[in-house]
Amino acid sequence: MPENYYIHLPFCRSKCSYCAFPSVAVDRVPEKEYLKALLSEFRFRRKLWPGLTLPLSTLYFGGGTPSLFTPSFFSEIIDFFAREVGFVAAPEITLEVNPADVNRDKIRGYFNTGINRISMGAQTFSAAGLRLLGRRHDAANISQAFNSLRQSGITNISLDLIYAWPGQSREDLAADLDKLTTLAPEHVSAYTLSYESGCEITRAVAAGEIVPVPEPLQLEMMSLVEDNLDKAGLYRYEVSNFSRSCIFQSRHNLAYWQLKDFIGLGAGACGGRRCRRGPKQWVERYCNLADPEFYMRHLLDADSKLAVDSSEFVPWSQAETVNLSGVFAESLMMGLRLRQGIDLASLRSEYGPDMVAALLAKVQLLQNEGMVDFDESRLWITDSGFYLTDSIIDRLV
Ligand code: SF4
Structure with missing residues (x-):
């Protein structure tokens, strides 16, 4: 039964040009309502999967922009899980943050809840790049936020980097890698920009307004990333992920890559577990619909409506079964x-x-x-x- 939980917080201040994640731009985050809906979903999942009792090994708050939520939101959730299922002795509790949201008080508040790993979306230190990607922060925010995290006692920081964005040269990327490695994070996730359907940047490419980096240069950039991170003591342990040592590999993401069971809670979150009966094996999986309003409306309605005795069907989540060869x-x-x-x-x-x-x-x-x-x-x-x-x-x- 899952010991790895993912909580999706699908709210952002604005939409980045490349974003295909389930998220909506809002002025106000409905913190209380969303918290109630998440806990209600947990109770529902536990009815469906009665063996949901193992203490948590990893808990990951992703988004969206989780750093729009206050520390008390996270302490309520973490305390709830501590009461309901408990945590293993040294759990990994990760929070994704946007550099624009970080200040010392807020970070201290997060740290006091038990969050012990931060994943920060730096993406690039180039002003032109940040503009093109539609990010809310500037390059100075990244270093300031990083220093605040360190001063608040966070010893496990991951930085996200996006490269091969239109107009980026080899030299631009080298400058990004230089700035990023100077900060000395414990972990880096580095991705080439992808063009997902429905995104602003994909529309701009289709309209001929910008031109993607050609593939041979992309391959050169990939090897530049690996060489520079390797020199800085960050070794590649997954296609896009680098860490200073084994202990800083993302335990949560390793659970995905090793196809372990996991629970996802929140609008747009997915979960899955492996099932066995004799020699027969299959995976049960679900994905919640991405619309947070729809999700909250159904989950806030009443726990009583989430009875699973007669039917496992709920309108806000889709289930599927994957067979053995799948x-x-x-x-x-x-x-x-x-x-x-x-x-x-x-x-x-x-x-x-x-x-x-x-x-x-x-x-x-x-x-x-x-x-x-x-x-x-x-x-x-x-x-x-x-x-x-x-x-x-x-x-x-
Ligand atoms: S902050 Fe993340 S989730 Fe929000 S719009 Fe940007 S890329 Fe998407």
């Missing part, structure tokens, strides 16, 4: 993103030797091309294949 494909897709690759012994014990033998037969060609390698215990993507992870995974599943 779960196997997902294990590969997620596990191969990790530099350490996939543990073959556990793959055999979970899916049987035949499925693994068929996989290793497919791997042979990729191994000859130097993209993938394996030994008795593990299957992994090689250094030269790591930039082509998505296409390698496509060929395997």
